[in-house]
Amino acid sequence: MSHHHSFPTESHETPLPERTVGSLVAERPGRSRIFQALGIDFCCKGGQTLRASCEQRGIALDGVLADLAAESAGRPALERNPAELPPAALAAYIVETHHDYLRRELPRLHAMAARVAKVHGGHTPSVAEVFAVFEQLFVELDSHLRKEEEILFPAIKAADASGATEWTLDGPVAQMIEEHDDAGEALARLRLLTNDYTPPVEACNTWRALFAGLEELETDLHRHIHLENHVLFPAALAMTARA
CATH class of the missing domain: 1.10.3910.10 (SP0561-like)
Structure with missing residues (x-):
């Protein structure tokens, strides 16, 4: 899609x-x-x-x-606006801020989702589905981050440094955007399955912590995907188009 x-x-x-x-x-x-x-x-x-x-x-x-x-x-926009960074610096910011966050949070949330599904999935099937959707998202994001860090971002940095690149970035960028769309669909599914991240009254602390963590994950991923789709990638495509 x-x-x-x-x-x-x-x-x-x-x-x-x-x-x-x-x-x-x-x-x-x-x-x-x-x-x-x-x-x-x-x-x-x-x-x-x-x-x-x-x-x-x-x-x-x-x-x-x-x-x-x-x-x-x-209030004035006092927080540093990463959208104003040049492409190479923005790519580095995304890795330091958003990729590092995902590498910390995904394993933690995975462990909690597995535990909640195992203990409560029998009487609350939705938490078993939360685990299934999250596990798929975890696997896909892990691969996605590697592709960006090992292939696309180095190419953007090289183009930013020299103003030229030996290959077009259209294909890799289109692939990353498609994967972002898939991640967005998974987040929408998680929000639906968790009733907007609202734990039921009988939920244990792990269940509550899981839903709170998933909501934070959604917030961070939305900002992360926004910076790539609407700031970094257009700048990279414009840069390589000039080359």
């Missing part, structure tokens, strides 16, 4: 409703909190305009625009 995400060139004069959700978050990462709270996907579907995203989810556009205005007025 590959659909190549082009990142339309937008000027800041473009009205907010007609700008893509991905570009709005690239400009101010704090906006991601607003979109997350509303269930607006700014990573895999970040190529949609704000207007289209609101219509699709039945959300009042005026309310979202008011939230965005409040976020802009409330």
Whole structure:
């Protein structure tokens, strides 16, 4: 299900409703909190305009625009915005921030998911399915991180350093975006299976910790995929197109 995400060139004069959700978050990462709270996907579907995203989810556009205005007025974007880094530095930031997070969290969550499925899966089949979906996601992400770190990111760094590359990045980038879409579908499935990460009243502490950890994983992966799909990859493709 590959659909190549082009990142339309937008000027800041473009009205907010007609700008893509991905570009709005690239400009101010704090906006991601607003979109997350509303269930607006700014990573895999970040190529949609704000207007289209609101219509699709039945959300009042005026309310979202008011939230965005409040976020802009409330505080300057003091946190370092990784979207402003050059491609090689952004790739390094993604590895240090998001890949390292996944390498720490995935084994921890896997152990908890296995335990909860074993103990409670008999009377709560959904937790057995949570484990199955998570295990598949774990395997796919492990392979995905290696491909980025061993093949794609070194090629981006080489192109960034020399302004040229011996091969086109279109194929590897399209493959990574397709894998991001698969990860996005797995996250959506986990959210559904866990009732928006809400443990039942009888849930033990491991069960509660698992659901909290999965919700954090979703938040981090959404930011991670957004930075790659809507900032790093378009910059890399534009760089190699000039070469």
